[in-house]
Amino acid sequence: MKKRKLSILLGSALFAAALCHASNPLDLGEVRTADPSGHVWADGRMYLYVSHDEECQEDFWMKDWLIYSSEDLVNWTSHGAALSVDDLSWADNYAWAPDAAYKDGKYYFCFPAGTGHKDRVNPENSTKWMGIGIAESDSPTGPFKDMIGAPLWTEPYANDPCLFVDDDGEAYLYFHGGNGHDWLVAKMADDMRSVEGDFVKMDMGGHEPKMEGPWVFKRGDLYYFTMPENNRELSHYVSHSPLGPWEYRGVFMEQESESNNHHSIVEFKGQWILFYHRWLDIDSDCGPQRHVCAEYLSFDENGTILEVERSSEGVGRSNKS
Template sequence: MMNQLTTAAALCAVLASSLTFAQNPLNFGSNIKTADPSGHVWADGKMYLYTSHDEECQQDFHMKDWHTFSSSDLVTWTDHGPSLSVDDLTWADDFAWAPDAAYKNGKYYLVFPAGTGFKDRVNPEKSTKWMGIGIAVSDSPTGPFKDAIGKPLWKKPYANDPSLFIDDDGKAYLYFHGMQHDYYVAEMADDLLSVKGDFIKMDMGGYEPKMEGPWVFKREGIYYFTMPENNRVLTYYTAKSPTGPWKYQGVFMDEEANANNHHSIVEYKGHWILFYHRWLQTPGLACDKKQRHVAAEYIHFNEDGTIQKIERTTEGVRDFPQRIKQSEQLKR
């Protein structure tokens, strides 16, 4: 009888473990609250996610560090801990918001927003908040990253939510959300430590809604400029060059409960993946408020390159290991 109980307990433990590690939002193996995922695949073949880090029950977005996670199957993740903190900066002490990353010249780069001051949501005229974009460098994809220039790339305009895209010819472009500078792009110098020339105002085809969190990628010769339109619904444009002109293509993910979204889109082992965050009730907190959690879904394209509508699911990419196994068997 004892052996039967032990066996049953073991089976339950295995089942619980599999359920824990195969879920959406993604399970990073701890109670960490994450948002703003930036996905990248480096030479070692792993998927890396660079995220912001929400402190539990924070009253506003006073965030202090950026985290890095890696996985070979999108189900089991390794938490590499903080890769950079505002404590490592001399020019900012708050607002460790949405980061991005790149690999160039044998180095890994973390591009990040940070700032100072206070945002008065009741009396906006009293706000002193300012944000800029910094560049940090490391020999490792997981950091630690070191502030490379000791200052923001620029002080005006106020800017955050950077997205760093490196084209096939090696040229790098920095997209961002900026005060009176949405839909601008900056070409980066070859060392990625400064901006080359002036900001470029892109032609968006006459449609420029409120936005934040741009993400640019390239697929089969088509450039995609994606964003949370009105900070909520995910929409996109397409173009034949990384600076446009762009054609608006519409919505590919609806908003959720009037909450912001932030995303990245990346190909991994033959499958295109959307990483994004959700606002969910989280058991065990000292406060009754929704927290942000990073999630993932498969993303599919039509023959003409347009993106099919994506629904949020509880399964997410939990079957990714099985899909890869099946693909490998078919190749044999």
């Protein structure tokens, strides 16, 4: 027992020491990363599933997704690509914001991908289409395989999936849908290879701004629906059910430079962490590029998320809240 306590204390000390050297953006290597989906699996490590921006890419033409893991949020191990559009028979582009989940001994990688071209000058000429796929693996680092060889559905147009598995094992897929079909959720089948029933249009309490990138998590007996409101500032709702109705609680991270944001919120070693991305002009010939960052996140006594400010220290600073 004494050895176990000593091991825990040593691990906590090493974790605290490592945080003293953390900074934003996260050190994920010489690649462009965005849309971080953070998860802590049974081994206690933090896993990040991210989209991969190509240098000077055209209109978010993206080809694969990357995986990283860490024991301290400072030193990150690259596990390579989770999946590539080259592995898909139904899409060849738009490897956008992914998510992941664990259920019944399998790890699931949920991803948007598509085809075609978006004509921003003459929208009537656009051929772009996007759908959501799901791949599975026996390991959190893959290899992941597209087991159904098709998107989960073709209508409506959809991207930015959030795959949430509740305490009772039921899985729900929240997503950003085109043509005004926002605020939708679908229940996943037990085998996680299809959706059951109709899409549910959730009751958001009358506040339904333009949004992207939903992220759902549970803390205590409250469910949180969070998203980039107006594609810019991060805001949140709460509910006592994963299907709502939802109560709007407001913005917790303001927009920056009129740029998009995409995030995830996860508890790690007793502390809640917000992962997000920033557009920073660091070392590119193309101007500001996206970089994954992290901050501490806290709640008030009613469960409302407190305002989070961007920092260069990130999770390296002392968290006094």
